[in-house]
Amino acid sequence: MNKRWDIFCTVIDNFGDIGVCWRLARQLASQHELVVRLWINDLVSFNHIAPDVDLTAKQQWVQSVDIRYWQESFINIEPADVVIEAFSCKLPDSYINSMITLPQTSVWLNLEYLSAENWVIGCHGLASPHPYLPLIKHFFFPGFVSGTGGLLLEQHLLIDKKSFNALSQLEFWRHLGVPERKEKELRVSMFCYDDAPLGNLLSVLATSSTPVYVLLFQGPIVNSAAVFFGVTSLEIGGVLQSGQLTVQLIPFLEQSNYDRLLWACDINFVRGEDSFVRAQWATRPFIWHIYPQENNAHQIKLDAFLDLYTRDMPSNMAATVLALWHSWNDGTQIKDAWLSFIAQQVNLTQHSETWVDQLSSLGDLASNLILFSQENRI
Numbered sequence: 001m002n003k004r005w006d007i008f009c010t011v012i013d014n015f016g017d018i019g020v021c022w023r024l025a026r027q028l029a030s031q032h033e034l035v036v037r038l039w040i041n042d043l044v045s046f047n048h049i050a051p052d053v054d055l056t057a058k059q060q061w062v063q064s065v066d067i068r069y070w071q072e073s074f075i076n077i078e079p080a081d082v083v084i085e086a087f088s089c090k091l092p093d094s095y096i097n098s099m100i101t102l103p104q105t106s107v108w109l110n111l112e113y114l115s116a117e118n119w120v121i122g123c124h125g126l127a128s129p130h131p132y133l134p135l136i137k138h139f140f141f142p143g144f145v146s147g148t149g150g151l152l153l154e155q156h157l158l159i160d161k162k163s164f165n166a167l168s169q170l171e172f173w174r175h176l177g178v179p180e181r182k183e184k185e186l187r188v189s190m191f192c193y194d195d196a197p198l199g200n201l202l203s204v205l206a207t208s209s210t211p212v213y214v215l216l217f218q219g220p221i222v223n224s225a226a227v228f229f230g231v232t233s234l235e236i237g238g239v240l241q242s243g244q245l246t247v248q249l250i251p252f253l254e255q256s257n258y259d260r261l262l263w264a265c266d267i268n269f270v271r272g273e274d275s276f277v278r279a280q281w282a283t284r285p286f287i288w289h290i291y292p293q294e295n296n297a298h299q300i301k302l303d304a305f306l307d308l309y310t311r312d313m314p315s316n317m318a319a320t321v322l323a324l325w326h327s328w329n330d331g332t333q334i335k336d337a338w339l340s341f342i343a344q345q346v347n348l349t350q351h352s353e354t355w356v357d358q359l360s361s362l363g364d365l366a367s368n369l370i371l372f373s374q375e376n377r378i
Helices: 016-030 043-049 093-099 119-123 157-162 166-176 198-206 222-229 255-264 274-281 298-309 315-330 335-343 345-360 365-375
Strands: 004-009 035-040 059-062 065-069 082-086 107-111 127-129 136-140 186-190 212-217 239-242 245-250 267-271 286-289
Touching: 004 016, 016 035, 016 043, 016 065, 016 082, 016 255, 016 274, 016 365, 082 365, 107 365, 136 365, 157 255, 157 274, 166 255, 186 255, 198 212, 198 222, 198 245, 198 335, 222 239, 222 245, 255 274, 267 274, 274 286, 274 345, 286 315, 298 315, 315 335, 315 345, 335 345
Parallel strands: 004 035, 004 082, 035 065, 082 107, 107 136, 186 212, 186 267, 212 245, 267 286
Antiparallel strands: 059 065, 127 136, 239 245
8 A cells, every 4th residue: 555645736826726636635644544745835825725724834734634835945855655746737856856766666646637528538547757767657637437537526525415404504604604595595606717707697697586696706706796786896795786686705715615605505606627526516507617728728628528518418408508608608698598597407406416426436536546556556
């Protein structure tokens, strides 16, 4: 058994990378009882989703994980049995050189970004020899189908979701400082990039036939909400209303509380990778705002997932999902797409439950990483 694991993660401009790495590190440590060091270059961003993290500590233990502040002047340290280079971040040269001095060579894995594109299956597990050192790095791809590494799924998550009953929801809303639901109210979580057509959607929600309560996460997108409501700013905890619409600004949440928010809402808007996966486990209708790339390269990735996700849907329901997701990602007219989506809410929820059964049959990412590392230990 490879007991010692190092995970290297660099935060560039969003929270998805550290969100995935933090969940993985905790699962390896708590569920599989491994010794895990998480190397992270940005403690401030990390603290948004892990408030117990000390911004000043170069080394600290949080939830059984040894967290190390990854600085440019990297310390000399013995490499772990398994080394994860998350999302193509570059390992320190001194660390790579130390890997060849071990009695048994480390298993070196490049944990790649999540994609539903067909080529992923052919690349999952591929070996990449180092150009001049006797080391081999393997590419490990998360995914939604057999032949990939699966998705992060803690052992207890789906059980905890089932036990999250009406009383649990009431307590959660009180803890969050959010009022109880009104009769027939639609509750929506909103986590998106700042180029989302939020103002257009809020205009539609304000004229809804039933009350709509939107939980909007802090970030640059708040400016769009402020413009819509005609205010100069919106503080955390602040509430604004227009017609049937209420918007409350909330802070970033610790990850287990973010999961509960997804469970407690009727519709979830998510972005990037971590929240995208968690929305699927929540078995609620969701809309994904994919990270924009140059030359619209992200559209290929978006359509690959939509093709897979809607494959077993009736044609009218699939068309509804495609219309809203594309409208949300390219900023086109959103009213008709939203109304059609809401009309399919019950059917979409049922599809989400079937989808989760399919995903959970693949095994979880952490367990699959452990199995792969054991098979490739030299």
